[in-house]
Amino acid sequence: MPQLLVDQRDVKFILYEQLQVQKLCEHPRFSEYSQDMFDMVIEQARKLAENEFYPANRIGDREGVKFEDGEVKVPECYHKPYRLYCEGGWLSISDPIEVGGQGFPFIIGNAAIEFFSAANWSLMMYPGLTHGAARLLEKYGTPEQQELYMYKLFSGEWGxxxxxxxxxxxxxxxxxTTKAIRRPDGNFNIxxxxxxxxxxxxxxxxxxVHMVLARIEGAPKGTKGISIFIVPRLRYAEDGSLVDNDVVCTNVEEKLGIHGxxxxGLSFGDNDNCIGYLLGEENRGMRIMFDMMNEARHFVGMQGLALGSAAYLHALNYAKERLQGVHFTQLKNPEAPRVPIIEHPDVRRMLMFMKSTIEGIRALLYYAAYCMDRAAIAESEEERDKFQGYVDILIPVCKAYGSDMGFRVCEMAIQVYGGYGYCVDCPVEQHLRDCKIASIYEGTNGIQALDLVGRK
Ligand SMILES: Cc1cc2nc3c(=O)[nH]c(=O)nc-3n(C[C@H](O)[C@H](O)[C@H](O)COP(=O)(O)OP(=O)(O)OC[C@H]3O[C@@H](n4cnc5c(N)ncnc54)[C@H](O)[C@@H]3O)c2cc1C
Known part of the structure; x- marks a missing residue:
């Protein structure tokens, strides 16, 4: 398969020449890792992405999610790649060994994620959300909550x-307006x-395992009165068995993209039998959620990068194969041979725009990921504050610029394909549809701008 997802040379350039991430191995936290191991991770991610995720991408888009008799079914072709992803430990590639992770630097996990995301973003949504929930439990869960839920999330056994x-x-x-009503046992009815x-x-x-924001009865209005609860679809009964927790799926949205x-829509407690377990302290729900926001927003910026990258490489490949018109120096020569469209200056202009934009987004996102690693292993408060400061200011830019410009690259890929690009048999129209949502969820891009200018 030609390189259609991620430019590996550019990934390695950023990792080893620009950021010199191999030097992270000099730190005690990463002393058991090496550049060879980083390369192996990236190579294995590429193979799994190309061989299992990518073939399921278009089929999953066509098949979509089915909602029948109250049951939600993902495209059948998602099951195998999801299982392989979990078995390979990819879900917790950058999480500590103690929680079942593989302990690699965040930036290496990030590079792996780019391959999976470029191959099949809809499928990546499932482990992506699961990882966010697991991280909340790692940071704020009690030992008992971690025992009950966290390990199963980090392994992907539960979503x-x-x-x-x-x-x-x-x-x-x-x-x-979701309510949390105190129960005599100290937990809450949601x-x-x-x-x-x-x-x-x-x-x-x-x-x-749902992480649900709700207001405890009597708590202040607005964000100050919001708490966060662990609400499993199946909860543990006293005998340790799993029983229904009164969480019902009411509908599944029909969407422009990410069909898989x-x-x-979820309804909690229709029968007054939905138990939620408080995570962290009461009324700290927004604070706790915000703590995870940097990673989540970085992940959405990655969606723009990955889909833009795949759209660009597909367009580049097509432009080398599609013969149309003659070279611009031969316009008046009726005998001139047809040339691949990549020979036309306007097509080159589009491809150069796409290439430079994608490489720019990649440099930005990888740098932010690197700063997260540097903040995590900082040896002084000053060093930690410096790198955390970079992360905080860069995240809204990563999210908004990555998603907006990734979408523009997808749009330009359609232009390079011409009429075929507009048709459903062509892969880049799916990239465009799948990319659009990135500027909307996880805080719209307008909100990212307010965050950057107002809070940062
Ligand atoms: C496919 C998909 C997946 C999603 N996944 C999740 C999920 O897993 N969990 C979850 O909780 N939610 C999820 N969402 C919801 C998503 O996060 C919201 O749609 C998003 O936060 C915007 O909210 P809204 O749709 O109500 O738009 P609105 O809040 O009504 O915003 C509409 C427009 O007004 C602008 N606007 C609103 N308020 C302001 C303001 N104060 N200042 C400036 N501009 C403003 C917005 O930027 C936007 O352009 C998902 C949505 C979709 C479509």
Whole structure:
């Protein structure tokens, strides 16, 4: 297969020549790793992405998610790559060994994610959300909560979600109305409706652990009164068996793109039998969620990069093969041979724009990932503050620039393909559709601008 997903030379240039990530191995945290091991990870990610994720991309797009008799089914072709992804430990490639992870630097996991995301973004949504939920438990869960849920999430045995959005609480999360009612046993009954929940219901895993924002009765209005709860679809009964926890999928959205990703309406506690377990302290839900925001927003910037990268490389490959017209120096020569469209200056202009944009986004996102590693292993508070400061200011740019410009690259890829690009048999129209959502979820790009200028 020609290189159609990610430019490996550029990835290695950024990792080893620009950022010199091999020097991370000099730090005690990464002393057991080496550049050879980093290369091996990237090579294995490429193979799994090309051989298993990519073939399921278009089929999954056509087949979509099915919602029948209350059951949500992902495209059949997702099951095998998802299983291989989990078995290979990819879900926790950059998480500590103690939680079942492989302990690689975040930036190396990030490079692997670029390959998987370029091959099949819809499929990547499932482990992506699961990882976010696992990280919340790692940081804020009690030892018991970690034992019950975290390890199963880091391994991918169970799925995870983030449940913020409600019909009248989108950008304005503080307007949410989902209630948490105290129970005598110290836990809470959860009652409310969430919409647009990615991976909210599906048949990839036996159980799904929802991270739900809700307001405890009597808590202050707005974001200050929001708490976060662990709400499993199946909860543990006293005898340790798993029983239904009164979480129902009410609908699955029909969307412009990411057809293989289940975007669900969820109803909690229709029968007053949905138990939520408080994560962290009461009324700290937004703070806790924000803590995970950097990684989540970086991941969405990666969506723009990865889909733009795949669209660019497909267009480049096509431009080398498609014969049309004559070389511009031969316009008046009726005998002139047809040339590949890459010979035409306007097509070259488009390809150069796409290449430089993608390489720029990649440099930006990888640098932000590198700063996360440097902040995590900093040996002084000053050093930590410096790198964390870079992360904080770069994240809204990574998210908004990555998604906006990634989308423009996808649009230009269609232009390079001409009429074929507009037709469903051509891969780049899916890239464009799958990319659009990146500027909307995880805080719209307008909100990223407010974050950058107002908060940072
Ligand atoms: C496919 C998909 C998957 C999703 N996955 C999840 C998920 O897993 N979990 C989850 O909780 N949610 C999820 N969402 C919801 C998503 O995060 C919201 O759609 C998004 O936050 C925007 O909210 P909204 O749709 O209500 O738009 P609105 O908040 O109504 O915004 C509409 C427009 O107004 C602008 N706007 C709103 N308020 C302001 C303001 N104060 N200042 C400036 N501009 C403003 C916005 O930028 C936007 O352009 C998903 C949505 C989709 C479509």
């Amino acid at each position: 995870g979600t983030m449940c913020l959005t409600e019909p009248n609480a989108g950008t304005d999360v503080g307007a949410l 009652v409310g409706q969430k919409i647009f929940i990615s991976s909210g219901a599906h048949n990839l895993t036996e159980n799904i 990703s289940a975007t669900c």
